[in-house]
Amino acid sequence: MTEPKSQKETRSGSTGEETGVRPVTPIRVFNAQTGARFEVPFQKRVSGLLRALGIDDETVIVIQNDQLLLPGDRIDPGNEVEIRPVISGGSGQ
């Protein structure tokens, strides 16, 4: 999973202060496997977020506000999204 650096750019790529355009809220993401927290440019739906991160939907569960989200569900930009990888390897027990 790629974890992009924090970005606070508008859709056009410039900052809100320069243009007077309201900055698009980035999505705060928590990777429960690595413990990493990072931001991703605004995505309306879970499918867009996973695509932006290069993640296959079948390899994670996505949680926000104590609810499991499906790819077609909208993201609440005000709250953190937890991405929890489900794939485990090795010999297993």
Place this chain on the structure above:
Amino acid sequence: MNCRVCKKRAIITLPRHNTAFCESCFDRYLLDQVRKSVKEFRMFEPSDRLLLAVSGGKDSLALWDILIRLEYDVLGYHLDLGIGGYSQESTEKTRAFSEKRGYPLIVEEIAAEAGGTLPDIAETTRRPPCSACGVSKRHLFNRAARQLDRQILVTGHNMDDEASRLLGNILHWQDGYLEKQSPVLPADGGLVKKVKPLNRLTEKEMATYAYLKGIDYVVRECPMSADAKQLFYKKILNDIERESPGTKQSFYFGYLDRSARFYPQKEETTPPSEKCRVCGEPCYVDICGFCRIRMKLSPFPESIAPEETSDLIQPEPL
């Protein structure tokens, strides 16, 4: 998206079944899948005494919860592998789960049994960590089941585990392993019966169940399995699955349907003909793989002159 059964809000989609479920319909589906495997493969009966290998991960903890809900007699067994903070967290979460729900649990440490932690074993024997882990677990799980008078050893391997293992075994034509790909391995010459009741369920389904049931499991990956081939095979299968949902399941179950043709059941089984000269556990050779590991880690009298001392060595008490 709504549940295909009751039209409530869906919490999971199952592309291979072209469906989606809400929380309660998913719960019913998941229990049905476990019941179906237990029945179809004749895994166990309500009167059987089960030993469940519990790692602290989503699959084994969820399976523990499921088996108790289905009213089976289950004893948990956790092996602390000694992999630093990872094993510490695994043991803590397993204990916490057991205590919170009042489920009986046995914990053993690999260091006490083998004379070293898993990293010690991997380093000393120069085996890949997953291989050393597998040898140790097979030995200690079987021994624990016999000592604790449990007829059946249950593990939380899911469909992704089994399909990726099948792919690896086919790619390398591992006949010996392909023959034993079934989710049920019967008891044989001192080896207890082994079963995998989650073989119809994917990792995503198990993680979803664990989350919905509030199971606090170890999410992070074992630090020693980062390069495990199994992860690579899982990725390949998931790539195929994304393009063609259902392929993983038809690959795995298609193999199970045909395996008798590829590997006909022998009229006479070939149980381990020997008992390990050191520990007395069943094995196919003179000294079992686990005792050979132990000898490399901390030589004990038997390893110095096995020929001379063999008569003096008593099997470990069962």
